[in-house]
Amino acid sequence: MELDYILNSSIAILKGFKVTYGLFFSTLIFSLPLGLLVALARISRYRILQVVTGTYIWLLRGTPLLLQVFFVYFGLPALGLTLNNMTAAILAFALNYAAYFAEIFRSGIQSINKGQYESADVLGLTYAQTMRRKIIPQMVKRVLPPVSNEVITLVKDTALVFGIGLLDVLRTAQIIVTRDFDITAFIIAAVFYLLNTAILTFIFRKLEQRYSYYTT
Amino acid sequence: MSILKAHNISKKFKNLEVLKGIDLEVNKGEVIAIIGPSGSGKSTLLRCLIRLETIDRGSIEIDGQPMVTEASDGHSVYASEQNIRVLRKKMGMVFQNFNLFPHKSVLENIIEAPIIVNGLSREEAEAIADQLLQKVGLAEKRHSYPCELSGGQQQRVAIARALAMNPDIMLFDEPTSALDPELTGEVLRVIKNLAEEHMTMLVVTHEMGFAKEVANRVIFMDNGVIIEEGTPEQIFDRTQHPRTKAFLGQILRS
Ligand SMILES: Nc1ncnc2c1ncn2[C@@H]1O[C@H](COP(=O)(O)OP(=O)(O)O)[C@@H](O)[C@H]1O
Ligand SMILES: [Mg+2]
Numbered sequence: 214m215e216l217d218y219i220l221n222s223s224i225a226i227l228k229g230f231k232v233t234y235g236l237f238f239s240t241l242i243f244s245l246p247l248g249l250l251v252a253l254a255r256i257s258r259y260r261i262l263q264v265v266t267g268t269y270i271w272l273l274r275g276t277p278l279l280l281q282v283f284f285v286y287f288g289l290p291a292l293g294l295t296l297n298n299m300t301a302a303i304l305a306f307a308l309n310y311a312a313y314f315a316e317i318f319r320s321g322i323q324s325i326n327k328g329q330y331e332s333a334d335v336l337g338l339t340y341a342q343t344m345r346r347k348i349i350p351q352m353v354k355r356v357l358p359p360v361s362n363e364v365i366t367l368v369k370d371t372a373l374v375f376g377i378g379l380l381d382v383l384r385t386a387q388i389i390v391t392r393d394f395d396i397t398a399f400i401i402a403a404v405f406y407l408l409n410t411a412i413l414t415f416i417f418r419k420l421e422q423r424y425s426y427y428t429t
Numbered sequence: 430m431s432i433l434k435a436h437n438i439s440k441k442f443k444n445l446e447v448l449k450g451i452d453l454e455v456n457k458g459e460v461i462a463i464i465g466p467s468g469s470g471k472s473t474l475l476r477c478l479i480r481l482e483t484i485d486r487g488s489i490e491i492d493g494q495p496m497v498t499e500a501s502d503g504h505s506v507y508a509s510e511q512n513i514r515v516l517r518k519k520m521g522m523v524f525q526n527f528n529l530f531p532h533k534s535v536l537e538n539i540i541e542a543p544i545i546v547n548g549l550s551r552e553e554a555e556a557i558a559d560q561l562l563q564k565v566g567l568a569e570k571r572h573s574y575p576c577e578l579s580g581g582q583q584q585r586v587a588i589a590r591a592l593a594m595n596p597d598i599m600l601f602d603e604p605t606s607a608l609d610p611e612l613t614g615e616v617l618r619v620i621k622n623l624a625e626e627h628m629t630m631l632v633v634t635h636e637m638g639f640a641k642e643v644a645n646r647v648i649f650m651d652n653g654v655i656i657e658e659g660t661p662e663q664i665f666d667r668t669q670h671p672r673t674k675a676f677l678g679q680i681l682r683s
Contacts, residue, residue: 332522332530
């Protein structure tokens with residue numbers, strides 16, 4: 214009976230996986246490259262790019278993520294752009310996480326010794342070649358710990374989308390709890406988040422090991 | 430034949446004038462040692478010659494081609510980026526702190542620029558790299574990473590990396606200053622071998638024994654100017670200049 218209930222609740226909650234994982238992976242796929250672009254623009258020598266990206270980062274880090282989700286979902290239609298709730302969530306999350314990743318990448322890039330640029334420069338590498346082949350690969354190793362932090366935060370931030378009516382893992386669990394007056398579903402949801410965090414922690418530990426072949 | 434000619438170059442950092450009208454002509458095959466107290470502008474001079482820093486006044490010619498010329502008002506005007514690229518390819522530089530690429534193996538450190546800048550095939554580049562590794566005595570370190578090497582070995586890789594671009598002139602900025610004393614010999618030996626092959630070199634160094642033995646010409650700099658230049662004998666044994674004397678006296682005492 215008890216086991217049956219857990220099983221049935223779990224199956225119901227599984228439906229929430231689609232939203233949670235969909236948002237999680239879409240956010241990473243868009244925000245990591247966008248974050249890198251923003252970081253490169255932020256450190257470029259063009260003042261206009263510095264100002265634009267500086268403002269972008271300030272706005273996106275300076276307001277609540279949920280507010281940004283609301284803005285995209287409820288606010289953009291007023292400007293003529295109506296998105297379904299999943300697309301709106303992905304857009305808001307990707308823009309928000311890109312701002313955080315941009316700052317992580319920027320500090321990673323700026324932590325690389327000036328001598329690396331100089332030796333690449335005297336060997337005749339262009340700025341783009343230097344960034345792509347020398348600086349960014351070394352940056353990746355350095356930013357793995359803070360990126361891992363953000364990615365783990367993202368797993369849990371996905372729960373914010375209940376605000377625009379998406380049925381993610383937590384929202385599904387909440388519906389079951391309200392229906393059955395039984396908090397088992399919450400526990401199942403907690404186990405789900407913990408398992409994901411454990412997997413991500415494992416993946417990032419492997420990545421760090423993979424980059425441990427050199428030290429600077 | 431002159432391979433590098435700098436005329437009246439001046440360089441300021443903010444209000445600090447670091448080079449105050451330097452004239453320098455380097456002939457093919459010459460080995461020039463640049464000595465002088467810390468802060469006298471030796472590194473800045475090398476960095477200006479290879480355009481890691483830009484000069485404010487004066488002109489620089491590489492192999493007869495202007496890299497930067499002096500306008501009528503005295504200010505320096507640089508050639509086009511494209512022309513500068515061509516001229517800079519004639520120069521190689523070795524830094525005090527080696528600046529190897531830590532995420533790349535010794536071999537990759539050496540072959541990357543020849544492949545992506547000079548357009549060599551991987552096989553050609555590897556053949557050159559192996560030859561150079563042999564020359565600097567590190568053939569067996571081909572697949573090592575910089576962090577697995579001693580400072581002396583890293584610096585020898587850095588020399589091989591610069592040589593792989595087949596430069597006409599090599600600039601060394603205190604190549605042994607970051608090394609433990611017992612490791613300087615192996616690096617100096619490599620530079621000495623290059624001198625014997627008539628590689629044109631400008632070497633900023635505090636190794637007076639090395640300068641005396643290897644250089645054709647010694648330049649003594651202080652406070653942004655060339656105080657004196659001459660053969661090693663003229664500078665080390667017969668200088669009449671009080672500042673050169675004071676500097677050499679201090680070095681010998683320490
Ligand atoms: N990038 C820089 N910005 C400001 N001052 C600098 C810079 N590089 C060098 N200097 C100053 O220029 C002077 C000469 O430095 P440097 O060329 O490194 O001397 P040396 O190599 O002979 O020790 C020093 O006073 C140094 O502090
Ligand atoms: Mg110096």
